[in-house]
Amino acid sequence: MMARLAGKRVMVSSWFWIFSLISAFKVKVKTGEDVLLQCQAPRGAAIELIEWIRPDLKSDGYVFFYRDDHSYENYQHPSFQGRVELKNPQLQDGDASVILKNVTINDTGTFECFVGNQGSEPQLISTITVTVPPPGDAAGHKNEEPDGNNRGHVGLAVVKVKTGEDVLLQCQAPRGAAIELLEWIRPDLKSDGYVFFYRNDRAYKNYQHLSFHGRVELRVPQMKDGDVSVILSNVIINDTGTYECRYISSNTGGTEPVTPQLTTITLTVTDSGGGGDKDEGKTDEVTKGREEEDVNVGLVAALSVGTLLLGLVVFVIIAQHLKQAAYQLPPEKLGEQPPV
Missing domain, CATH: 2.60.40.10 (Immunoglobulins)
Structure with a gap:
């Protein structure tokens, strides 16, 4: 069974898009207490399958197994039988959390929650690391x-x-x-x-x-x-x-x-x-447009100045020509001889 579970964990990444929320928790609890193992699927999800597992357990069996509106104790690891129940039996708002009762030091380890809805492969929703110090251990009182x-x-x-x-x-x-x-x-x-x-x-x-x-x-x-x-x-x-x-x-x-x-x-x-990429693209387009606009304005300005200079040169040439023409002797009248 654990080999099959491992296979499911390998398939999780291909179904990542189904749920966008993945949680990782660390919880410290004392022996004899109850601990909430939190697992939150999307609100309104139609949950058909819940698997709580301990990957580090060497023997087969689930921490908790739920399918088709029923939990199955015969699928559980013997150490968890009679100690695990849904926090919300109706799975309201996608709550697939469970309560592990009367914890012992042997419950120290990693717990994983997989949820499947509407026939999809179970997907990892949360990972919880539980630490249960031995009774009397000073580490068990760090939260005081x-x-x-x-x-x-x-x-x-x-x-x-x-x-x-x-x-x-x-x-x-x-x-x-x-x-x-x-x-x-x-x-x-x-x-x-x-x-x-x-x-x-x-x-x-x-x-x-x-x-x-x-x-x-x-x-x-x-x-x-x-x-x-x-x-x-x-x-x-x-x-x-x-x-x-x-x-x-x-x-x-x-x-x-x-x-x-x-x-x-x-x-x-x-x-x-990728909203940021879109904005960046828009910015690039605006910048490019401005650059093209600047080039066009520069070209028009250069052409205008060139045209003005050319016109000025032509004007100077014509003016010089007219000036020279104004100072020439008048043409001789027909039949007149120049004075001796």
């Missing part, structure tokens, strides 16, 4: 502040998208948590303003950076299951940069302390249709 406040899982993602498209900036709070504050920021922006700001059950447009006005909205307005992802619409080249999601949450009962957490996404926006 010195004061003991746990920042939770720090997610790192790399996303590429083309101009004019919409992009999902994913951020996941604990399921069932009550979100009290949500901030999406661009640390590299020199001016003030948020990408998105939410507090007290509402978003505040006046707190946003002007370039993001009217272009950012919550993917799930009610933030169901802790989904605090946002959709950035109609992306432009200037949207390239680093985005950070920060939120403060507590459980619905209010017995847990407030927990600030962080997710970082590096977004790269490329030109969708």
